[in-house]
Amino acid sequence: MKYNSNLNDIARHFVEFGKKAGADEVQISIYEGNDFSVSVRDGNIEELNEASDKAASVKVIVDKKVASASSGDLAASTMEKLIKNAIERAEYSGKDEFAGIPTKTADYPSDMSKYDLYDEAILKMSPEEKIKRALDMERFALADKRIRASGGAGFGTGEGTRVIANSNGILGQYSTTSISASVSLQAGEGDDFQEDYWWESSHHLNKLPSGESIAKKAIERVTRLVGAKKVETQVVPIVFDPQMSQMLFEFLLQCISGSAIYMKQSFLVDKIDQSIASKMLNIIDDPTIPGGAGSRPFDGEGVPMSKMTIVENGVLKNYLLDTYSAKKLGMKSNGHASGISNCYIAPGNVSPEEIIKSVKKGLYLTNTIGQGTVPTSGDISKGAYGLWIENGKLTYPVAEVTFTGTLSEMLNNIDMIGNDLNMRSSLSAPTIKINNMSISGK
Amino acid sequence: MNIKRRDFVKSSGLCLGAAAIVPHFAGNLFAETTYTAKPGEVNYFGMSKEDIRKLLEIALSKGGEFSELFFEYMVDSSVSMSEGIIKGSSESVRLGVGVRVVKGEQTGYGYTNELTFEKIKATALTAATIAQGNSKATVANMNEYFPKVQTYATENLISDATLKTKIELIREAYDAAMKYDSKIVKVNSSLADSIQYVTIANSEGHIISDVRPMVRLVVSATAENGKVRGSGHGNDGGRVGLDFYKKTAHPRDIGTRAAKEAVELLSAEPAPAGEYTVVLSKHQSGVMIHEAVGHPLEGDANWKKQSIMSEKFGQIVASPLINIYDDATIPSLRGSLNIDDEGTLCEKAMLIEKGKFVGFLNDKLSAKILKQPENGHGRRETYQHMPIPRMNNTNLAPGESTPEEIIKSVKKGFYAQTYQGGMVENTGKFTFSVNLGYLIEDGKLTKPLRNATLIGSNINILKDVDMVANDFGVFLGSCGKAGQTVPVTAGTPTLRIKKMTVGGM
Numbered sequence: 001m002k003y004n005s006n007l008n009d010i011a012r013h014f015v016e017f018g019k020k021a022g023a024d025e026v027q028i029s030i031y032e033g034n035d036f037s038v039s040v041r042d043g044n045i046e047e048l049n050e051a052s053d054k055a056a057s058v059k060v061i062v063d064k065k066v067a068s069a070s071s072g073d074l075a076a077s078t079m080e081k082l083i084k085n086a087i088e089r090a091e092y093s094g095k096d097e098f099a100g101i102p103t104k105t106a107d108y109p110s111d112m113s114k115y116d117l118y119d120e121a122i123l124k125m126s127p128e129e130k131i132k133r134a135l136d137m138e139r140f141a142l143a144d145k146r147i148r149a150s151g152g153a154g155f156g157t158g159e160g161t162r163v164i165a166n167s168n169g170i171l172g173q174y175s176t177t178s179i180s181a182s183v184s185l186q187a188g189e190g191d192d193f194q195e196d197y198w199w200e201s202s203h204h205l206n207k208l209p210s211g212e213s214i215a216k217k218a219i220e221r222v223t224r225l226v227g228a229k230k231v232e233t234q235v236v237p238i239v240f241d242p243q244m245s246q247m248l249f250e251f252l253l254q255c256i257s258g259s260a261i262y263m264k265q266s267f268l269v270d271k272i273d274q275s276i277a278s279k280m281l282n283i284i285d286d287p288t289i290p291g292g293a294g295s296r297p298f299d300g301e302g303v304p305m306s307k308m309t310i311v312e313n314g315v316l317k318n319y320l321l322d323t324y325s326a327k328k329l330g331m332k333s334n335g336h337a338s339g340i341s342n343c344y345i346a347p348g349n350v351s352p353e354e355i356i357k358s359v360k361k362g363l364y365l366t367n368t369i370g371q372g373t374v375p376t377s378g379d380i381s382k383g384a385y386g387l388w389i390e391n392g393k394l395t396y397p398v399a400e401v402t403f404t405g406t407l408s409e410m411l412n413n414i415d416m417i418g419n420d421l422n423m424r425s426s427l428s429a430p431t432i433k434i435n436n437m438s439i440s441g442k
Numbered sequence: 443m444n445i446k447r448r449d450f451v452k453s454s455g456l457c458l459g460a461a462a463i464v465p466h467f468a469g470n471l472f473a474e475t476t477y478t479a480k481p482g483e484v485n486y487f488g489m490s491k492e493d494i495r496k497l498l499e500i501a502l503s504k505g506g507e508f509s510e511l512f513f514e515y516m517v518d519s520s521v522s523m524s525e526g527i528i529k530g531s532s533e534s535v536r537l538g539v540g541v542r543v544v545k546g547e548q549t550g551y552g553y554t555n556e557l558t559f560e561k562i563k564a565t566a567l568t569a570a571t572i573a574q575g576n577s578k579a580t581v582a583n584m585n586e587y588f589p590k591v592q593t594y595a596t597e598n599l600i601s602d603a604t605l606k607t608k609i610e611l612i613r614e615a616y617d618a619a620m621k622y623d624s625k626i627v628k629v630n631s632s633l634a635d636s637i638q639y640v641t642i643a644n645s646e647g648h649i650i651s652d653v654r655p656m657v658r659l660v661v662s663a664t665a666e667n668g669k670v671r672g673s674g675h676g677n678d679g680g681r682v683g684l685d686f687y688k689k690t691a692h693p694r695d696i697g698t699r700a701a702k703e704a705v706e707l708l709s710a711e712p713a714p715a716g717e718y719t720v721v722l723s724k725h726q727s728g729v730m731i732h733e734a735v736g737h738p739l740e741g742d743a744n745w746k747k748q749s750i751m752s753e754k755f756g757q758i759v760a761s762p763l764i765n766i767y768d769d770a771t772i773p774s775l776r777g778s779l780n781i782d783d784e785g786t787l788c789e790k791a792m793l794i795e796k797g798k799f800v801g802f803l804n805d806k807l808s809a810k811i812l813k814q815p816e817n818g819h820g821r822r823e824t825y826q827h828m829p830i831p832r833m834n835n836t837n838l839a840p841g842e843s844t845p846e847e848i849i850k851s852v853k854k855g856f857y858a859q860t861y862q863g864g865m866v867e868n869t870g871k872f873t874f875s876v877n878l879g880y881l882i883e884d885g886k887l888t889k890p891l892r893n894a895t896l897i898g899s900n901i902n903i904l905k906d907v908d909m910v911a912n913d914f915g916v917f918l919g920s921c922g923k924a925g926q927t928v929p930v931t932a933g934t935p936t937l938r939i940k941k942m943t944v945g946g947m
Contacts, residue, residue, distance in 0.1 A: 041746065044547070044548060045548055045572065046547065046548060046549065047548075047549050047550075047551065047828065048548075048549070048550045048551065048569075048571065048572050049551045049552070049828075050551075050552050050568045050569075051551075051552055051553045051554070051565075051826065052554065053555075053826075054555060066529065066530035067530055067531050067532065068530060068531075068532040068533075069532055069533045069534065069535075070532070070533075070534040070535075071534065071535045071536075072535065072536050072537060072538060072555045073535060073537055073555060078535065082533060082535065085533055086531075086532075086533065089531045089533070089605055090530075090531075092521075092528060092531065092605045092606065092609060093527070093528045093529065093530050093531065094523075094526070094527025094528045094529070095527070096527055096529065127571075149746075149747060149748055151748060151868070186748065186868065186869075191750055191870075191901060193750075193869055194869060195748075195867055195868055195869055230943070233715045233716040233717075263524065263628050263630065263664065264627055264628050264664050264666065264671060265628070265662075265664055265671075265673055267671070269671075369865050369867065369871065369872070369873050369897075370863075370864070370865045370873030370874070370875050370895050370897070371862040371863045371864075371865070371875040372862065372873070372875040372893065372895045372945075374673070374862075374877070374892075374893050375673075376664060376671045376672060376673040377670075377671060377672065377707075377892065377893065379712075379892060379893035380893075381713075381875070381893050381894055381895040381945045381946070382873070382895055382945070383865075383871070383873040383895055383897040383945070399871065400871060400897055400898065400899065400943060401897070401943065401945075402715075402873075402895045402897050402943065402944075402945025403945070404712065404713075404715065404893075404894070404895070404945045404946055404947050405947070438715055438946070438947040439715070440715035440716055440943055440944060440945045440946060441716075441717075441943060442716075442717055442943070
C-alpha cells in the first residue's frame with residue numbers, strides 16, 4: 001500500500017502555519033490523485049481523459065469563530081495566503097459555542113492494508129488494455145439484436161491519497177485505487193424506445209465483474225422495458241429491485257444526517273430509540289469490510305470510523321454525525337463527517353422470486369426519474385419504470401407513471417425483505433416489498 | 443452594447459495578477475503587489491502567444507485535426523448565516539488549463555493545474571494520443587478577437603465587495619424570513635459569488651478572453667406547527683453587481699418568499715393522483731422547457747442519434763402557440779455569456795418556431811457534424827471538463843392569453859407554483875418535481891398541495907400546450923449533464939397543458 005510521507009509533512013506544515021498566524025484550531029485535508037477514463041461508442045474511442053488532481057481544504061477557528069478555504073494549488077504561498085485570509089475572515093463570523101475540531105481519541109490502525117483498498121495491478125494496466133475492455137464490453141452489448149443504439153461504454157481507473165491533519169494532534173492518511181466499467185444502451189423502435197445502463201466498480205482489478213456480465217445486465221434492464229405503457233391510477237404493493245431499494249434508503253440517510261436534524265429539515269427529528277419502521281428492518285454501516293466500496297479508517301475530520309447500527313428491528317439507533325452536528329445535538333461524533341462507509345440493509349430470508357410471487361397485483365420497480373424527495377416532510381414522489389405484476393408473475397413493462405408516499409409510512413409498510421443483498425456500492429440493499437403504495441397513471 | 447476596450451484591458455490586468463505567478467510553481471497566486479501590468483499589454487496566464495501557438499501545434503503532432511487550450515482562474519467565495527449567527531465564510535481558488543484534441547468525432551482531453559510550458563506540453567501530448575500517427579500540421583499565427591456583447595455587470599461587482607457588505611445582505615434576508623411568521627423555526631441564508639477568468643485559444647489561430655462574475659443569494663426556511671414541518675426556498679442572482687440587491691431583488695423579498703412557501707406548506711395536502719389539466723405558473727415553470735425541449739435539442743444527443751428529436755428536424759413537433767429560443771446575450775442572467783467555453787460568440791438561437799423544430803443547441807463538434815451553425819452553446823464546468831452542448835437562457839415566448847383567463851378555464855386541475863427541479867431522458871420522457879402547487883376547482887385556486895411529480899413525454903406535452911399567457915417569469919437553475927454542472931435559466935409565461943399525469947395520493 002502506498003504511503004506518501006511528503007503529503008503528511010505538507011499538511012502538518014499548514015496546520016502549524018495556521019496556528020502561528022493566529023488560529024486557535026486548524027484542520028487541513030489534502031487529496032492527490034491520478035485518473036484515466038475512456039469512453040467508446042459504436043466501436044470507436046469517443047473520449048480519452050487523463051489527468052492528475054490536487055486539492056486542499058482548510059478550516060480555521062479563531063475565538064470560536066469559523067472560516068474555511070480550498071484550493072487546487074498546494075504551493076505554500078497560495079495556501080498560506082488563503083489561510084491568512086481565512087483567519088481574517090473568521091472575525092466576521094458569529095461566536096459559535098459548538099464550533100470545534102475533533103481531538104484525537106484513538107490511534108488509527110497501524111496497518112491500513114487490512115482495509116485492502118489499494119491494488120498495484122490497476123496501476124499496471126496499459127491504456128490499450130483499458131480501451132480494449134471498453135470496446136469489448138460495448139461489442140458484446142451491440143451484438144444483441146434488440147439493442148437499437150449504444151449510449152457509450154466507459155472504462156476508468158484512478159488512484160488517490162487522502163490526508164487529514166489538525167491542530168489537536170490528528171494526522172492520518174490512506175490511499176485507494178479504483179476501477180470501473182459502465183455501458184449505456186437504448187432498445188426499442190421509432191419514438192417508442194427506452195434507455196438504461198449498468199456499471200460496476202471495485203478497488204481491485206480482479207474483483208471487477210467481467211465486461212460481458214455488465215453488458216448482459218444492461219441489456220436485460222433496457223430490453224425488458226420496451227413497449228412500456230401507463231397503468232391505471234391505483235393503490236398496490238410495490239416490489240423495489242435492489243437498485244430501487246438503494247434509492248429509497250439513500251433518501252432515509254439524507255433524513256438522518258446530523259445537519260438535517262439540528263436544522264429541523266427532517267421528519268426524523270427527536271426519533272432516536274423510537275420505532276420508525278417495520279420490525280423487519282435492520283440497517284448497518286460497516287467501514288471495516290476489507291476491500292469494501294466505502295471502507296476507510298476515518299472520516300473527513302479524521303474521526304475513527306467503526307461498525308455502527310443505524311436501525312435495529314425498526315428502531316432508529318443513530319444519526320449520521322460529524323463533530324459539529326453531534327455537539328449541537330448533545331451527542332458524540334460517530335465518524336460520519338463524509339457520510340456512510342459500507343451501509344447495508346440486512347437481508348431477509350425470502351428470494352426475490354418468492355417476493356414477486358406473493359403479489360397479486362402490483363409494480364416491480366426497476367428505475368425512477370426525477371427528484372421528488374423532501375426530507376422535512378418525508379414526502380417522496382417520483383416517475384417510475386418497471387414491470388407489472390399479475391398473480392405473482394411479471395407481465396408487461398410500465399412507464400410514465402409515478403409513485404407517491406411518505407417515507408415514514410413506507411418504512412412501516414415494508415412487508416418483505418429479500419435475501420439478495422449484493423454489497424456492490426457504499427449503500428447496498430436487497431429487494432423489498434412495500435404495501436399500500438399510491439401509483440398515478442391514467 | 444460593445445465591450446469597451448478599457449473594460450477588457452482592466453479585466454486582463456486582473457487576469458494577469460493571477461497568471462503572472464504561474465511559471466514558478468512555488469510562486470504567489472496573490473502577487474498583486476509584485477506584479478505590474480502595463481496598460482494594454484496582454485499576457486495569457488503567463489504564456490506568450492508564441493508559447494500558445496507551439497503548444498497547440500504539439501497537441502496536433504499525432505495527427506489531430508483541431509486543438510484547443512482552455513485557461514481558467516476562478517475565485518469562489520461564500521458566507522452563510524443560520525440560527526442567528528454567521529456560521530462561517532469560505533474562499534476557494536481554481537487555476538488550470540485543459541487541453542483538447544479532436545480528430546473526426548473523437549476527442550482527447552487532459553488537464554493540469556501546473557501552468558508551466560513543460561507541464562502543459564506533457565498534457566498536450568497525452569491529449570494528442572486520441573489520434574494515432576504523425577502530423578505536419580502547423581498552427582497559423584494567433585489572432586486575438588473580442589466578444590461583441592457585454593452581458594455581465596462590469597462595475598460594483600460583489601466579488602470586490604467586503605465581507606461586511608455581503609453579511610449585511612444575508613442578514614437582511616435572514617431577518618425577513620425569521621420575522622415573517624412565528625411558525626418559522628430555522629432559516630439559512632447564504633451568498634455565493636465568483637469571478638472567473640478564461641482565455642481560450644485554438645489551432646484555427648483564434649484567441650479570446652472573458653471575465654465572468656456570478657452571484658446568488660439563497661434562503662431556505664423551515665416552518666413548524668406541532669408535528670408538521672415544511673421547508674421553503676428563495677433565491678435570486680445572476681451575472682450582476684451589488685446594485686441588483688438594492689434595486690431589482692431585495693434580500694428581504696428573497697427571505698420572505700422562502701418563509702411564505704414554508705408556512706404555506708404547513709397546510710398543504712398531498713396532490714390528487716391521476717390525469718389532470720395542468721397550469722404551469724410563470725414563476726419557475728421554465729423547468730419544463732428546459733427538460734422537454736432544451737435537452738432533447740442539444741446537438742450531441744442528435745448527431746449521435748440518441749435523442750427522440752434526432753429525425754424530426756424541420757417537422758412540426760409542437761402546438762403552433764409555441765416559440766422557443768435560447769439566448770445567452772440577454773444581460774445579467776445566470777446563463778448569460780459573451781462567449782461560450784470554446785470561444786464562440788454567443789447569439790440568440792431559435793429552436794422551435796410556431797411549433798416547428800428549426801434549430802439545435804450546438805458546440806463546435808455538433809455544428810460540424812450536423813452541418814448546422816455554431817451558436818455559442820459549447821460549455822464546460824471547469825478546465826477539468828471538455829465542452830459539450832448546453833443551454834444558456836432558454837425561453838418560451840409569451841402568447842396572448844391572460845394568466846387569469848387560463849386559470850378560469852380549468853374546471854378541475856393542478857396549478858404548479860414552485861419546483862425542486864426536473865429531469866429528462868433521451869427518450870423524451872421527463873418529470874418535474876413540484877414543491878408547492880394548488881388545486882384548481884371551478885376556475886379558482888383553492889387548496890395548497892405539496893410535493894407532486896408531473897410526468898410526461900416531450901413529444902406529447904409540446905402538442906398539448908393549448909394556452910400561452912402574456913406574462914413571463916424566469917427559473918434560476920443549475921443544470922447537470924454528463925457529470926458537469928453549469929448555471930442556466932429557463933423562462934416561461936403561464937401555460938395550460940390539456941392533460942398530464944400528476945403524481946399524488
